[in-house]
Amino acid sequence: MQHLDITDVTIVGGGPAGLYASFYSGMRDLSTRIIEYQPKLGGKVHVYPEKMIWDVGGLTPVTGATLIDQMAEQALTFDPEVILNEKVTKIEKNEDNLFVLTSHSGNQYLSKTVILAVGGGILNPIKIDIEGADRFEVTNLHYTVQSLEHFKNKNIIISGGGNSAIDWANELEPIAKQLHMVHRKNEFTGHEAHISQIMNSTANIHFNSTIEKLHANAQGDQIEAVEIRNHETNQEEEVKTDALIISYGYERELTFIKESPLNIEIERDFFVKGTSKSATSIEGLYAAGDILSFDGKVHLIAGAFVDAANAVNQAKLLLEPDATAKARVSSHNDKFNSRNKALLRHLYQKS
The missing domain is CATH 3.50.50.60 (FAD/NAD(P)-binding domain)
Incomplete structure (x- = not known):
């Protein structure tokens, strides 16, 4: 079944990179869809829910489970479409130059751009x-x-x-x-x-x-x-x-990328070759997080956030060439005015 709604951005993967891409895409006024294979958002962090995570900038140590909750809440800020339990099995383009993502259930999703945020692929324990x-x-x-x-x-x-x-x-x-x-x-x-x-x-x-x-x-x-x-x-x-x-360890499954008719460039068997701005060899197709490889790549959750923002910015410029190169920072972004007032009221009431 083909879903006729065409989104500006479809994010494949609901881990740290995908979740931040969803938030940032909303900041840039792009219609957004997340497709996640697992029944819940969070990605590989679910493997270590009780481990303490220290290396996310500006965030005091939190458990993996707490980080998942906070990332997911942030990702849903601008009400993206979220599809769980859906495994993407094919990615291609149609005659209208739209990306067509086919799932294991036979569903097809149309999108103007795509961000691959699948980490190391679908992970199955050995x-x-x-x-x-x-x-x-x-x-x-x-x-x-x-x-x-x-x-x-x-x-x-x-x-x-x-x-x-x-x-x-x-x-x-x-x-x-x-x-x-x-x-x-x-x-x-x-x-x-x-x-x-x-x-x-x-x-x-x-x-x-x-x-x-x-x-x-x-x-x-x-x-x-x-x-x-x-x-x-x-x-x-x-x-x-x-x-x-x-x-x-884990077996990695990236079949839909490796066997895509788009001939996505892969290196070292399971990384998508890209640029420091998260672009891949295919126009409109971007990558973020562990799946992305480029010179100077930082394999940290913090690095995944940077990849995600770059991917969204590139998607925005492709769809709207006259747009600004990046979103306005949240401290000066009008999109957060009403939310900030509500948060400040809550803070003053507590104090």
Whole structure:
């Protein structure tokens, strides 16, 4: 089904870059649509809802969950159209030079410009390769840590050796009854300070090892123990557990970009090659956040915000060549006058 409403800007992805692009697009009086594959906005930040985020300029440390709430609220300021649970499978142009975005459900969306803000693509966790493991995903086999409290006073096994596995280990070790880490290599790969922290903790580290078997409880609905094999000694050890966390990274899906008939220029397999102003090789198609690659790129949430503003500004100039190069800053922007008065009234009433 083709949606006949033609938007000025369609943003693919509802993470930090996409959410700020939505806000900034509204500041520039552009009709805006967000299409997000997940059932909620926030993007990859949902992977670490309880982790503290320190490096967003002017923002004191907040949890990932709080940051999502604040970004989403800001993104909806100018009432964009938001479409969730929709996976874009194709992007092309029609005879009217409009972008046509086709989804997995068969819906088609028309737009004058498009901003790709898909991060590293649709992220699916790499799962443990043991037959029947998926039946434990509803109980005590985890691919992310949504709540630290859920793991308090439990025997925990984390399999993996990258930054995410180490971060989770450092956060869980103080509250766990016992923590084991299983890694197939002979050393971790991550930030040195974080590695040092876990190596000097009470965690039991199993290097050169993999999980070979999962042993279920009598009811067959939970993992009761795992069998760990050391590849150097060939010794096997059975370790009791209340929770198994798998951290093997993510598979990235960017098919709709790579296979687009527009021949979007890609580099290093999954980055869209662009410019410092967020333009891509296709006129009217822009990128922001982790998906965008250019010399001097800053891979921080703050950098994603800059990419988003640049993308919107380029879209505005394409659609309205006589427009100003950028939006007027919010402290002097008439669009916020009534909102500012309401906020000030609320502030004075509280004081």
